[in-house]
Amino acid sequence: MRIKLHVWRQSSRSDKGHMESYELDNVVEEMSFLEMMDTLNEKLTVEGKEPVAFDHDCREGVCGMCSMVINGEAHGPKSKTTTCQLYMRHFDDGAEIFIEPWRASAFPVVRDLVVDRSAFDRIIQAGGYVSNHSGPKPDPNSIPIEPNIAETALDAATCIGCGACVAACPNGSAMLFTSAKASHLGLLPQGQPERFDRAKSMVSQMESEGFGSCRNYAECEAQCPKGISIAFIGRLNSDFLKASLVEPIDRRGDMKAQ
Amino acid sequence: MNRIQTLYKSIIGKKVIAAVTGLILFGFLLGHVAGNLKVFTGSNDQGIPHIDEYGQFLKVAGEPLLPAGALLWSARLVLLASVILHITVVVQLAMLSAEARPVSYVKSKKKAASLAALWMMFSGSVIAGFIVFHILHFTTGTIQLGEFEHGYVYNNLRSSFSNPFVAGGYIFVMVVIGVHLNHGVWSMFQTLGIDNPDRNKFLRTASTAVTMAIILGFIAVPASFLFGLMPEAANYAHDLLTGH
Numbered sequence: 001m002r003i004k005l006h007v008w009r010q011s012s013r014s015d016k017g018h019m020e021s022y023e024l025d026n027v028v029e030e031m032s033f034l035e036m037m038d039t040l041n042e043k044l045t046v047e048g049k050e051p052v053a054f055d056h057d058c059r060e061g062v063c064g065m066c067s068m069v070i071n072g073e074a075h076g077p078k079s080k081t082t083t084c085q086l087y088m089r090h091f092d093d094g095a096e097i098f099i100e101p102w103r104a105s106a107f108p109v110v111r112d113l114v115v116d117r118s119a120f121d122r123i124i125q126a127g128g129y130v131s132n133h134s135g136p137k138p139d140p141n142s143i144p145i146e147p148n149i150a151e152t153a154l155d156a157a158t159c160i161g162c163g164a165c166v167a168a169c170p171n172g173s174a175m176l177f178t179s180a181k182a183s184h185l186g187l188l189p190q191g192q193p194e195r196f197d198r199a200k201s202m203v204s205q206m207e208s209e210g211f212g213s214c215r216n217y218a219e220c221e222a223q224c225p226k227g228i229s230i231a232f233i234g235r236l237n238s239d240f241l242k243a244s245l246v247e248p249i250d251r252r253g254d255m256k257a258q
Numbered sequence: 259m260n261r262i263q264t265l266y267k268s269i270i271g272k273k274v275i276a277a278v279t280g281l282i283l284f285g286f287l288l289g290h291v292a293g294n295l296k297v298f299t300g301s302n303d304q305g306i307p308h309i310d311e312y313g314q315f316l317k318v319a320g321e322p323l324l325p326a327g328a329l330l331w332s333a334r335l336v337l338l339a340s341v342i343l344h345i346t347v348v349v350q351l352a353m354l355s356a357e358a359r360p361v362s363y364v365k366s367k368k369k370a371a372s373l374a375a376l377w378m379m380f381s382g383s384v385i386a387g388f389i390v391f392h393i394l395h396f397t398t399g400t401i402q403l404g405e406f407e408h409g410y411v412y413n414n415l416r417s418s419f420s421n422p423f424v425a426g427g428y429i430f431v432m433v434v435i436g437v438h439l440n441h442g443v444w445s446m447f448q449t450l451g452i453d454n455p456d457r458n459k460f461l462r463t464a465s466t467a468v469t470m471a472i473i474l475g476f477i478a479v480p481a482s483f484l485f486g487l488m489p490e491a492a493n494y495a496h497d498l499l500t501g502h
């Protein structure tokens with residue numbers, strides 16, 4: 001099949017960048033989207049041009065590295081699918097395809113389609129952990145967990161941290177990522193001790209990274225390759241509100257009667 | 259107080275403020291539409307339209323426990339503060355979000371965001387402008403679009419809304435308010451963390467249903483006057499209403 005590509009080219013962080021058009025006529029339907037990109041790069045290399053830089057790693061939909069906005073949608077037109085799991089059969093012959101990097105001030109473009117997502121790592125560092133004792137290994141299943149809670153926590157934990165939510169959000173908000181990461185720990189008994197501090201510190205880190213505010217569009221959920229629900233955003237809102245207004249108050253001290 | 263300040267500074271806190279002030283304003287609309295529907299209930303045995311009586315009641319509500327006007331002005335202050343806070347936090351958040359996406363996409367596509375949600379700033383601006391206009395029109399009488407005399411609510415409505423441009427304008431703005439509320443009311447539940455997958459359908463349906471009811475109630479008034487369905491009110495002396 002023949003396709004026409006419009007790809008964002010930017011040689012460095014400081015370069016202004018521009019869209020460049022390429023035509024490919026040896027694309028096969030069975031190719032994955034990234035294999036099509038490899039074909040483009042082979043062609044560019046043969047022509048003595050600079051290949052397109054893009055992030056990729058596992059190519060099986062779990063690592064969260066591939067990050068392309070394809071025809072205006074994060075990870076392309078197929079829902080609940082990462083770019084690497086997208087196949088050229090999802091496009092028509094003669095299709096025109098626009099490929100752009102994630103757009104957010106918190107995700108600066110490093111080169112072409114590669115963005116720096118360290119902001120997510122810093123949000124995790126701020127509170128995406130639980131404290132465990134380092135003593136003897138506990139018995140398996142020694143802490144009972146209600147099955148629905150365990151399943152909900154697992155749903156949140158399917159977040160691969162790719163950043164599609166930020167790319168999809170008209171406001172460049174990272175609430176879906178932050179709420180998924182805060183919730184998969186905050187739902188479980190092991191995550192309770194830090195639950196409210198976690199909500200506060202992760203939100204505060206998210207703010208200082210320069211992500212936008214959530215306007216309840218649900219665009220993140222629709223474009224998330226793992227289909228993570230905005231229910232987690234509501235949960236983080238609620239935890240943050242409790243954390244800010246009621247929860248971790250030091251209530252030690254004497255009281256007098258009268 | 260420290261906690262409120264911290265909350266105000268955070269983006270979630272600002273959204274919570276938008277949600278709570280939105281709830282206050284929504285409550286006001288419920289009261290407003292209930293009062294408006296009094297135009298359809300007719301007049302008392304002295305010939306005073308019920309809506310005129312209701313207008314007078316609002317002025318003196320709270321008497322004799324509170325001085326006349328105290329309750330009315332307290333409500334007005336709460337509403338004014340809510341409007342100001344609602345607009346302030348929303349504009350602050352919009353500015354922050356504009357900074358978060360400095361380069362826009364060449365091609366962008368929306369999969370889930372509703373038009374109501376995407377146009378909240380526009381509908382909100384129309385509503386803000388309308389609030390000012392509406393007060394100058396029917397409360398103070400500064401903008402004359404028909405005969406206007408303080409206290410004679412029914413006649414003032416009848417005179418203004420017999421003009422198709424005035425009635426049409428009001429109906430248009432009511433639709434805009436409806437669009438704003440359709441996203442806004444549900445959004446409040448989500449922002450406050452009340453919505454969940456098990457109640458999502460109910461909350462969304464309920465938000466739309468209540469919004470529709472309110473907006474149809476509001477539209478009924480100018481529409482009825484416009485189509486000449488409303489009888490002329492009897493002339494009555496103003497002191498009959500105020501009682502002195």
